Amino acid sequence: MGIFILGIETSCDDTSAAIIRDNKILANITSSQEVHKRYGGVVPELASRAHQQNIIPVVDVALKESGIAKEQINAIAFTRGPGLLGSLLVGTSFAKAFALGLNIPLIEVDHLQAHILSHFIAQDNSEAPAMPFLCLTVSGGHSQIEIVNSHYSFEKIGQTIDDAAGEAFDKGAKIMGLPYPGGVYIDKYAKKGDPNAFKLPLPKVKGFDYSFSGLKTSFLYLIRDKLKADAAFIEKNINNLCASYQKAIIDTLLDKLVKASEASGLKTIAIAGGVSANTALRERLKKEARKRDWTLHIPPFEFCTDNAAMVAMAGYFKYLRKEFASQKSVPYARR
Ligand code: KG4
Numbered sequence: 005m006g007i008f009i010l011g012i013e014t015s016c017d018d019t020s021a022a023i024i025r026d027n028k029i030l031a032n033i034t035s036s037q038e039v040h041k042r043y044g045g046v047v048p049e050l051a052s053r054a055h056q057q058n059i060i061p062v063v064d065v066a067l068k069e070s071g072i073a074k075e076q077i078n079a080i081a082f083t084r085g086p087g088l089l090g091s092l093l094v095g096t097s098f099a100k101a102f103a104l105g106l107n108i109p110l111i112e113v114d115h116l117q118a119h120i121l122s123h124f125i126a127q128d129n130s131e132a133p134a135m136p137f138l139c140l141t142v143s144g145g146h147s148q149i150e151i152v153n154s155h156y157s158f159e160k161i162g163q164t165i166d167d168a169a170g171e172a173f174d175k176g177a178k179i180m181g182l183p184y185p186g187g188v189y190i191d192k193y194a195k196k197g198d199p200n201a202f203k204l205p206l207p208k209v210k211g212f213d214y215s216f217s218g219l220k221t222s223f224l225y226l227i228r229d230k231l232k233a234d235a236a237f238i239e240k241n242i243n244n245l246c247a248s249y250q251k252a253i254i255d256t257l258l259d260k261l262v263k264a265s266e267a268s269g270l271k272t273i274a275i276a277g278g279v280s281a282n283t284a285l286r287e288r289l290k291k292e293a294r295k296r297d298w299t300l301h302i303p304p305f306e307f308c309t310d311n312a313a314m315v316a317m318a319g320y321f322k323y324l325r326k327e328f329a330s331q332k333s334v335p336y337a338r339r
């Protein structure tokens with residue numbers, strides 16, 4: 005037996021469906037949209053159209069892979085926001101129709117809470133974080149530090165006042181002429197570069213808040229000035245540029261996370277969101293954890309970037325408390 009939840013994620017450019025039984029994954033299928041590559045970023049209208057094409061096949065494959073019949077599903081959970089409205093609307097409408105057709109409850113999920121709750125998906129070699137813990141959520145649209153008191157209580161103590169960390173990666177990559185999503189490419193080139201090759205200013209923001217737009221502008225000016233003297237500057241220095249820019253982002257993220265840990269006294273630390281896939285960030289966190297006696301929780305790669313398993317997991321916790329949504333539920337672009 006157990007509780008079967010179908011999760012649907014369509015907040016940005018990944019169409020994903022997952023089926024879990026309690027906290028175990030039976031299927032987690034994601035179709036990533038290639039159509040945006042040539043535009044250097046996600047084009048919202050193209051994203052919603054692609055979601056419309058993908059959603060039914062993706063759910064169908066997830067159902068087949070799970071080995072269960074759709075009549076066995078206890079509830080359907082969907083990402084209500086934040087994200088692109090047109091994209092969210094596809095997942096929301098699908099979920100409503102599915103719930104109506106099968107006469108099962110509908111559960112709305114916050115995308116960022118889902119990223120955090122991905123830590124509670126059963127894994128072979130690691131345990132879920134003990135409450136309360138501190139979570140750094142770093143995605144394409146958000147960077148925030150939260151105290152997680154329970155599966156239902158998230159206390160935000162810091163957030164970005166301008167660009168998100170993922171956005172900083174993507175914009176920096178764009179300045180260097182790298183494809184979208186830039187974080188992955190910066191990660192790759194940085195491995196061969198010297199992180200101290202170029203000095204970049206670190207933001208001075210109060211409390212546990214972040215700011216990345218100043219760093220991006222300094223990086224832009226550095227490259228613009230160097231290009232005047234040498235048109236091949238980027239190609240010659242790509243590894244060092246990526247390593248230095250990446251270091252500035254990671255130093256910034258860690259500075260506030262360390263401060264938040266010291267101020268709250270919390271030493272159970274987790275990260276979540278697309279940027280948590282970054283190799284150097286993961287290594288740096290492990291180093292800090294040894295130094296500061298943190299119990300660290302880093303998600304496996306498959307749960308870092310957008311996926312529906314995390315949505316199903318978040319839905320499961322709401323199911324236990326019967327926190328169901330109405331057919332009138334509408335998506336939200338921002339929190
Ligand atoms: O959580 P996510 O998949 O989608 C949102 O909710 O936004 O995060 C996407 C972000 C993008 O900005 C992407 O560049 C970044 O995560 N990202 C990375 C890496 N993989 C994905 N950033 C740095 N290093 C990576 N390896």
Ligand code: ZN
Nearest residue numbers: 143277278310
């Ligand atoms: Zn995300």
